[in-house]
Amino acid sequence: MSAVRENNPVLTAIQAAHPVLADDLPPLQAVDVAELAAMDFKPRQPLLSPWLCSQDLAMVFAPRGVGKTHFGLAVAFAVATGGPFARWQAPAARKVLYLDGELPGAVIQQRLWMHCPDVDPAPGYLRIFTPDLVTEGRTLPDLSTYEGQAVIDAMIETDTALVVVDNLSAWARSGRENEAESWHPIADWLLSLRRRGIAVLLVHHAGKGGQQRGTSKREDLLDVVIGLSRPKDYDPQQGAVFVVEFSKARNLVGDQAESIELELVVADDRATWRCRTVEASTFERVVDLANEGLRPNDIALELDINKSSVSRHLNKARANGLIKADKAARS
Structure with a gap:
């Protein structure tokens, strides 16, 4: 039995994820400014230039049916292949873990085929988890809990650059969305990924007022917040057309933060994107x-x-x- 425990990465991760007593840890210490300046921190690398870099914590939110998952998958494929998405470019292929929390397996297969670019991701560069992969007797991990975080941590390889969580409500089910305290365990987990050099893109719902649903405290931690919305004169016959607006973007300056309009065009079950500025x-x-x-x-x-x-x-x-x-x- 002890050998089984020693060779079980999920159990090991769960044990590591549980908080330990402060007395068991070395004390936190501030350092002199000269010492900090001399430290060799892992350099940030662009993942999808110019708005997404390594260690960035980002969120894209929208009302139901606008195109959040299409946006998330397009980002994932661009990063995993070193390709373009809209007017953004991934300078090199980096490993991505995509956590889908809602779609049936057959639907996520169809979406992946739709968004897959002409050049497939290299083996292992885009890994997917979806609810239909949950084995009998198990439940979808809950990122609001240390146990759930540990299960996901066991899926994240050491050279993973980006984790996409689609969507936040499906993956963080404990606590109340409107209470700031319910966000704390998730925030701690996100910061632990940042320390490992990993970027995270949270896909989330918009509330009735049009902003991201739940406590606004989430945005305090985030580097990038993107809202998707329908054009004012939107006609359902247009399909997936939405405005992309950066409500927070620490990496962007000038025209880089300009709102754009994206249109998803599907022909022969393959997707392409049309991009233009909102002004145009x-x-x-x-x-x-x-x-x-x-x-x-x-x-x-x-x-x-x-x-x-x-x-x-x-x-x-x-x-x-x-x-x-x-x-x-x-x-």
């Missing part, structure tokens, strides 16, 4: 509505934007000869 998307919508005969006030109401923005776009469109009959009244 809004300009095209203003032109289309003007050519349909809508007045500036009506365009502003339709797109939920300021009338001054409509006027600016119309002036640009007229200067480029894009208003066919100039039906939009000047006002």
Whole structure:
């Protein structure tokens, strides 16, 4: 029995994950600034440039059905293959662990096939766990508990660069989302991964107010927070179209943090992404509505934007000869 315990990585991880008494640990110590400056910390490496680096703790959130999992899988494939996603680029292939907490096995297979780029990830560079892999008598690990964290830790290889948790509600089921204290065990686990040089992308639901669901204390710890939302004039026939907005991004400056619109285009069961800035998307919508005969006030109401923005776009469109009959009244 002792030999079984010694060779059981999950049991070993669980034992290591349990908090120990403070008396059993060496005391925490501050160091002199010169000593800190001389320390050899592991350098941060870009994973999906410019917004995701090693050790980053990130979150993408959206209402149900907008495209969170599509976004998460696209990030995972880009990092695992050293490829592009939208206007972002992974400089090199790095290992990814994708934790799916909701989809049936057949559905995640279909999604993976859809998003797989022309070049497959090298063996072991994109590893997946999904609920249909839970063996009889076991339950999906709960990241709100030390035991659940230990089970997942046993899946994370030493050279893993990114862990994607899709989604937070499925993987952290204990406690209450709105209580800050319920977040503490998960925050401690995330920080332990950061110390190991691992980045984490949390996929999460949006609440009724449009922000990430639950306690706002989550965002204090995070380096990157991305919100996905439908365009103002969204038509369900458009499929997966959403605006990507960085509400927090410590790595981004200037135009890098500009909101963009992504459209998922599926042909022959394979996915490609169309990307444009929100500014360009809004300009095209203003032109289309003007050519349909809508007045500036009506365009502003339709797109939920300021009338001054409509006027600016119309002036640009007229200067480029894009208003066919100039039906939009000047006002």
